[in-house]
Amino acid sequence: MTNSIKITRRNLLGATAGLIAAAGLKPSAASAQQAAATAAAPAASKAKPLPSYVSWKHADSMIVHTPTTIETKRSAIGSSIITPTDRLFIRNNLPAPSEADIGDVNAWKINFEGVGKPQTLSVTDLKQIGLETMATVLQCSGNGRGLFPGKPSGTRWQTGAAGCVMWTGVPVRDVIQALGGVSAGMVYMTGTGGEKLPEGIDPSAVIVERSVPVAAMQDAMLAWEMNGEPMPLAHGGPLRLIVPGYSGVNNIKYIKRLAFTKEQTQAAIQKTGYRMSPVGQKGDPSQPAVWTMDAKSWVTSPSPDSGPVKAGVVQITGVAMGGLEDVAKVDVSLDGGKTWQAARLVGPDLGKYAWRQFVLATNLKPGQYDVSCRVTTKSGVEQVAQSTENAAGYLNSGWIAHTVKIDVA
Amino acid sequence: MTNSIKITRRNLLGATAGLIAAAGLKPSAASAQQAAATAAAPAASKAKPLPSYVSWKHADSMIVHTPTTIETKRSAIGSSIITPTDRLFIRNNLPAPSEADIGDVNAWKINFEGVGKPQTLSVTDLKQIGLETMATVLQCSGNGRGLFPGKPSGTRWQTGAAGCVMWTGVPVRDVIQALGGVSAGMVYMTGTGGEKLPEGIDPSAVIVERSVPVAAMQDAMLAWEMNGEPMPLAHGGPLRLIVPGYSGVNNIKYIKRLAFTKEQTQAAIQKTGYRMSPVGQKGDPSQPAVWTMDAKSWVTSPSPDSGPVKAGVVQITGVAMGGLEDVAKVDVSLDGGKTWQAARLVGPDLGKYAWRQFVLATNLKPGQYDVSCRVTTKSGVEQVAQSTENAAGYLNSGWIAHTVKIDVA
Numbered sequence: 001m002t003n004s005i006k007i008t009r010r011n012l013l014g015a016t017a018g019l020i021a022a023a024g025l026k027p028s029a030a031s032a033q034q035a036a037a038t039a040a041a042p043a044a045s046k047a048k049p050l051p052s053y054v055s056w057k058h059a060d061s062m063i064v065h066t067p068t069t070i071e072t073k074r075s076a077i078g079s080s081i082i083t084p085t086d087r088l089f090i091r092n093n094l095p096a097p098s099e100a101d102i103g104d105v106n107a108w109k110i111n112f113e114g115v116g117k118p119q120t121l122s123v124t125d126l127k128q129i130g131l132e133t134m135a136t137v138l139q140c141s142g143n144g145r146g147l148f149p150g151k152p153s154g155t156r157w158q159t160g161a162a163g164c165v166m167w168t169g170v171p172v173r174d175v176i177q178a179l180g181g182v183s184a185g186m187v188y189m190t191g192t193g194g195e196k197l198p199e200g201i202d203p204s205a206v207i208v209e210r211s212v213p214v215a216a217m218q219d220a221m222l223a224w225e226m227n228g229e230p231m232p233l234a235h236g237g238p239l240r241l242i243v244p245g246y247s248g249v250n251n252i253k254y255i256k257r258l259a260f261t262k263e264q265t266q267a268a269i270q271k272t273g274y275r276m277s278p279v280g281q282k283g284d285p286s287q288p289a290v291w292t293m294d295a296k297s298w299v300t301s302p303s304p305d306s307g308p309v310k311a312g313v314v315q316i317t318g319v320a321m322g323g324l325e326d327v328a329k330v331d332v333s334l335d336g337g338k339t340w341q342a343a344r345l346v347g348p349d350l351g352k353y354a355w356r357q358f359v360l361a362t363n364l365k366p367g368q369y370d371v372s373c374r375v376t377t378k379s380g381v382e383q384v385a386q387s388t389e390n391a392a393g394y395l396n397s398g399w400i401a402h403t404v405k406i407d408v409a
Numbered sequence: 410m411t412n413s414i415k416i417t418r419r420n421l422l423g424a425t426a427g428l429i430a431a432a433g434l435k436p437s438a439a440s441a442q443q444a445a446a447t448a449a450a451p452a453a454s455k456a457k458p459l460p461s462y463v464s465w466k467h468a469d470s471m472i473v474h475t476p477t478t479i480e481t482k483r484s485a486i487g488s489s490i491i492t493p494t495d496r497l498f499i500r501n502n503l504p505a506p507s508e509a510d511i512g513d514v515n516a517w518k519i520n521f522e523g524v525g526k527p528q529t530l531s532v533t534d535l536k537q538i539g540l541e542t543m544a545t546v547l548q549c550s551g552n553g554r555g556l557f558p559g560k561p562s563g564t565r566w567q568t569g570a571a572g573c574v575m576w577t578g579v580p581v582r583d584v585i586q587a588l589g590g591v592s593a594g595m596v597y598m599t600g601t602g603g604e605k606l607p608e609g610i611d612p613s614a615v616i617v618e619r620s621v622p623v624a625a626m627q628d629a630m631l632a633w634e635m636n637g638e639p640m641p642l643a644h645g646g647p648l649r650l651i652v653p654g655y656s657g658v659n660n661i662k663y664i665k666r667l668a669f670t671k672e673q674t675q676a677a678i679q680k681t682g683y684r685m686s687p688v689g690q691k692g693d694p695s696q697p698a699v700w701t702m703d704a705k706s707w708v709t710s711p712s713p714d715s716g717p718v719k720a721g722v723v724q725i726t727g728v729a730m731g732g733l734e735d736v737a738k739v740d741v742s743l744d745g746g747k748t749w750q751a752a753r754l755v756g757p758d759l760g761k762y763a764w765r766q767f768v769l770a771t772n773l774k775p776g777q778y779d780v781s782c783r784v785t786t787k788s789g790v791e792q793v794a795q796s797t798e799n800a801a802g803y804l805n806s807g808w809i810a811h812t813v814k815i816d817v818a
Contacts, residue, residue: 078634079540079542079634079637080542080577080634080635080636080638081542083637084494084636084637084638087637127724128722128723130724130770131755132756133757133766134757135757166756168487168488225488226489227491228487228488228490228496229487229495229496312537313537346541346542347575348542348759348760348763349757351757357542361539361540
């Protein structure tokens with residue numbers, strides 16, 4: 001059919017690998033290639049149901065890769081800036097605790113270390129210290145992995161391991177000030193997740209514990225509310241560390257310890273995991289850690305999952321983030337980057353860590369278009385054309401890889 | 410118990426009348442008084458379940474007055490500015506249509522009249538014309554009715570017939586420009602709802618059709634998306650007219666006709682309903698229509714439904730709206746308005762039609778406090794101390810009536 005959106009080979013590869021992952025198989029370069037060569041049936045017919053702990057998510061908006069890796073369909077992100085909780089992606093390094101594991105959410109405790117007066121505080125205590133609300137882009141470090149031309153290992157996320165979320169909690173700096181400040185000489189802020197660890201395995205091999213530069217404390221938050229509701233367990237409730245501008249893994253769920261440290265944690269997830277390792281190499285501490293996010297944008301509609309496009313005026317929409325700074329402008333190309341037109345930013349500006357929505361109204365004649373977008377930040381940093389592919393496929397922000405091919409009839 | 414929040418007589422009256430309404434009885438001054446005199450059991454034990462068309466709402470956050478009047482508990486509004494859809498109030502003048510009644514949401518049609526080129530357009534057509542996203546306070550005209558000292562007829566809403574919502578749709582002005590502009594001499598913008606009318610009754614007696622001054626068109630929107638999801642039927646999907654700054658009834662659900670007219674509609678809901686009628690008088694067209702909302706604020710926590718308050722530092726939070734203009738500041742009083750302290754505005758500013766959240770951190774010793782708040786708009790308009798009580802209890806914005814009494818132990 002010429003009036004349907006053509007799925008690019010790259011997208012097809014990604015979707016197929018996702019199905020493999022969803023089937024509980026470990027994707028490998030070989031299996032992904034094989035699957036791509038044979039997969040002809042539409043992905044929808046093989047859709048996996050939502051696992052029970054997130055059964056409240058909007059099933060039609062989600063792609064279930066595995067029970068702990070679930071993304072939002074490209075076209076399901078909506079145009080309301082904030083991603084509704086029931087459409088927000090899930091990526092948990094360990095299974096989420098149960099309500100029984102957690103108990104009274106206000107009694108949840110967190111230890112503070114590497115400060116003037118180390119102390120254990122409950123959520124109730126934190127609620128007395130301060131209150132702030134902010135919007136940030138929450139994005140899995142591997143979002144866009146499935147759009148790399150190679151086959152990095154891991155869930156083959158397309159664009160949907162990202163959302164823009166409103167958080168409420170207490171600024172970390174207010175808590176630390178109340179605890180006498182950061183001790184002298186500390187270089188990192190290290191957060192430890194409260195997931196139940198599997199038995200019989202060295203805890204440091206599996207514990208979710210991440211270190212980020214201590215400067216990230218300034219805008220960080222310990223959050224108990226998300227999009228107007230108590231933080232759901234699946235998203236890190238009762239208490240989650242939010243580090244604005246830093247990729248998902250640094251935003252520690254079920255946080256039970258926040259320590260200011262001289263060294264990065266020795267946990268595998270930091271030492272060898274989430275490193276920008278060259279293709280073919282294993283992660284090691286000499287390689288850059290996966291920390292801050294880059295300027296990035298992508299078209300959300302029309303998209304491979306939003307249905308046929310009729311000739312005439314089309315509103316091309318998408319989302320754009322500036323990483324650590326404000327979005328200044330977004331340009332859209334209909335010819336794969338040869339020519340660009342300025343899009344219009346839509347809706348209220350929720351601050352530099354949120355994303356902006358953009359729209360370009362254009363009159364499309366029948367034909368095929370390569371639709372790309374490119375964000376420029378306030379200081380003039382332009383979204384890269386291609387991110388350097390790395391062993392685990394982290395931080396893919398290249399606009400070429402995010403291009404969608406649409407057939408207009 | 411001294412460490413629990415004391416419910417004021419005024420709140421108790423309101424809650425009791427709500428229960429009467431929920432039981433399907435028409436509240437009257439006499440019955441409300443009687444109930445107030447006898448009601449001692451906690452309201453929670455008599456809570457009505459959510460009706461099936463909104464069974465997806467968060468039951469613990471809602472107070473079901475009747476199947477078509479459901480409010481958000483004072484403390485359940487959260488601190489994330491945008492009210493989650495599953496916690497947003499419901500107030501439908503007629504039962505919501507079913508999915509079968511509506512059919513394909515993109516094929517929903519609306520007639521435009523009183524413009525250069527009158528035309529019928531579908532939602533698909535509208536989506537080609539333009540795109541905008543905005544946040545507005547959606548507030549039932551009768552919100553706060555239950556806090557008037559008298560007993561105006563109608564649902565005895567406390568504070569929860571209000572929310573702040575993100576809408577996406579097309580600006581009305583863009584559509585009207587595409588249709589050749591408003592015809593000469595038109596004074597009102599008249600919207601007609603597509604609810605199924607009960608048989609055997611003069612349609613004009615029940616149809617939801619409202620006229621607002623034509624100037625309101627400038628910021629109005631025809632919206633198909635709400636908080637990132639296609640507009641739910643219960644809230645007016647597939648298409649709702651949003652008139653920022655105007656109370657709920659003017660934001661026509663299932664809109665099927667938008668007409669620019671010389672006169673206000675003759676429908677009862679406009680002619681005699683939603684009028685600022687003096688107490689004891691019936692509505693008539695000589696009285697002011699219920700249109701724009703006033704500057705208003707209220708404390709959300711601590712509140713009568715948020716549990717006991719312990720002595721020590723307490724974060725007093727609330728929401729504040731400016732009506733038709735930006736919020737400039739909010740002051741909080743702990744002694745019923747004798748002295749005031751400036752609160753801090755929290756979180757991103759979503760524009761003049763949205764509400765702001767505020768917080769005041771204060772150290773409370775054991776005792777009883779009358780906690781009030783008062784918003785001042787950008788142009789210096791201060792929230793009124795008392796709104797003039799009117800026959801139907803509309804637009805109660807007085808800060809005295811919104812005061813909460815709290816016991817701190």
